[in-house]
Amino acid sequence: MANLKEIRNRIVSVSSTMQITSAMKMVSAAKLKKAQDAITAMRPYANKLAELLQNFSGSLDGEIGSNYTDKREVNKVLIVAITSNRGLCGAFNSNVIKECVSMVKDSYAGRQVDFLTIGKKANDIFRKRHHVISDHSKIFDELTFDNTAEIAEQLMQLYMDGAYDKIELVYNKFKNAATQIITTEQFLPITPAEQVSSSTADYIFEPAKAAIVEQLIPKSLKTQLYKAIRDSFASEHGARMTAMHKATDNATELRDQLKLTYNQARQAAITNEILEIVGGAEALNN
Numbered sequence: 001m002a003n004l005k006e007i008r009n010r011i012v013s014v015s016s017t018m019q020i021t022s023a024m025k026m027v028s029a030a031k032l033k034k035a036q037d038a039i040t041a042m043r044p045y046a047n048k049l050a051e052l053l054q055n056f057s058g059s060l061d062g063e064i065g066s067n068y069t070d071k072r073e074v075n076k077v078l079i080v081a082i083t084s085n086r087g088l089c090g091a092f093n094s095n096v097i098k099e100c101v102s103m104v105k106d107s108y109a110g111r112q113v114d115f116l117t118i119g120k121k122a123n124d125i126f127r128k129r130h131h132v133i134s135d136h137s138k139i140f141d142e143l144t145f146d147n148t149a150e151i152a153e154q155l156m157q158l159y160m161d162g163a164y165d166k167i168e169l170v171y172n173k174f175k176n177a178a179t180q181i182i183t184t185e186q187f188l189p190i191t192p193a194e195q196v197s198s199s200t201a202d203y204i205f206e207p208a209k210a211a212i213v214e215q216l217i218p219k220s221l222k223t224q225l226y227k228a229i230r231d232s233f234a235s236e237h238g239a240r241m242t243a244m245h246k247a248t249d250n251a252t253e254l255r256d257q258l259k260l261t262y263n264q265a266r267q268a269a270i271t272n273e274i275l276e277i278v279g280g281a282e283a284l285n286n
Contacts (some may be wrong), residue, residue: 075112078115097125117135143233152222169186179238190221
């Protein structure tokens with residue numbers, strides 16, 4: 001009977017876990033809808049703005065925007081690692097961390113690599129192994145463009161001051177609820193378009209090209225960072241919803257197996273009791 005009691009306790013424990021994972025799945029599904037709508041609506045605007053900036057950067061004259069487009073010898077690199085503040089979302093955080101570690105060992109071997117972390121999971125890992133200049137995990141408490149713009153301004157200032165020769169973003173790009181794509185984007189310097197379209201030469205600038213570029217470059221960089229964080233935010237909820245769905249299915253399967261084992265053990269115990277009673281009755285008759 002002790003064995004039956006242990007199985008009963010395990011069934012109760014698994015059932016409680018299943019209720020928790022099912023509730024977390026529903027919460028993530030509700031948050032995912034809002035986050036997905038936000039990034040889907042923002043992508044066309046952000047992509048078009050980035051396209052304009054790349055086309056402009058290929059035809060900038062003299063000092064116009066040179067602070068953001070000058071290519072330097074890459075000796076000091078800053079990686080912006082975007083993860084989440086919470087776990088229970090499958091390989092969402094570990095994929096970003098693995099990509100960053102791979103970049104340090106392979107792409108930037110022998111160079112100074114520092115980190116700016118957005119998300120507690122990245123900060124907890126990299127502050128033990130590398131130099132983290134700042135952590136902005138609280139951005140997810142109130143994810144707005146203005147709050148993200150402050151981080152982008154910090155990155156732009158670090159680049160213009162010469163503290164870093166290259167700044168890259170590493171994050172999960174949202175594709176759908178079940179798929180997140182690890183993405184590495186160069187934040188600074190701005191890379192010009194490989195082939196400038198013929199329409200670029202026909203732009204008419206009002207009031208002046210310099211004035212437009214001075215406003216366009218910072219705004220585009222702020223939008224790029226905001227889009228990356230929004231992508232990561234939607235990917236987090238998609239990954240967590242998928243992980244909790246699988247966890248609920250596994251808990252259901254385990255609970256069914258435990259119930260079957262419990263019934264088999266219970267039937268075996270009843271059979272043994274019946275055999276003992278019959279054996280005792282036969283002994284008394286003899």
